[in-house]
Amino acid sequence: MMKARLIALVSAVCISSAVQARSFEETLAFCEDCHGEGGVSQESDVPTMAGFSDIAISDILIAYRDGSRSAISSKFRGGDTSRSETNMNEITKEMSDAEIEQLAEHYSSKTFVPSKQTFDPALAANGFKIHKVQCTKCHEDGGTSRDDDVGLLAGQWSPYLRTALTNFRNDKRETEPKMLKLVKKLDDSEIESLLNYWASQQ
Secondary structure (H helix, E strand, O other), X not given: OHHHHHXXXXXXXXXXXXXXXHHHHHHXXXXXXXXXXXXXXXXXXXXXXXXXXXXXXXXXXXXXXXXOOOOOOEOOOOXXXXXXXXXXXXXXXXXXXXXXHHHHHHHHOOOOOOOOOOOOHXXXXXXXXXXXXXXXXXXXXXXXXXXXXXXXXXXXXXXXXXXXXXXXXXXOOOOOHHHHHHHHHOOHHHHHHHHHXXXXXX
């Protein structure tokens, strides 16, 4: 009797592990229906997340889950594109800490691939100067450093970053008070210069 119970317990653990493994693969496929294979986005309004630090990814997902960061609804870009639009607040609301940690570890192990996009060299040169003065404290090495744990700017899609900065300025997305103050000080031409600078790093 005891042996039968032990076999049943071991079997249950094995089945549970298999289900969890499949569930994680399904979660990855779900994520990549918008963020692209390996977290490298092919959509200009969707950020690449491959190569972010695990802390940055965890912080982003937790902020979406607890509602401190508002998400924009979007259609699916891959898989079954007939599915209804969704957003990161909805996607993360049932995620456990363990699931978030697992996703963060997975995508932080990937390589960030800069987006291939056009940019204005003159604006990029001006953006370099602005970044050096205004942004380096939190986004080192021209926005390429993952050690800052705040995401990567260099090579990220410009349309996505433009939307993010616009939402900061319009109080539609929360951020650190110091950053919010800084972003609101930037005029439209300075933001365009920064966007071109980040886009130039390919």
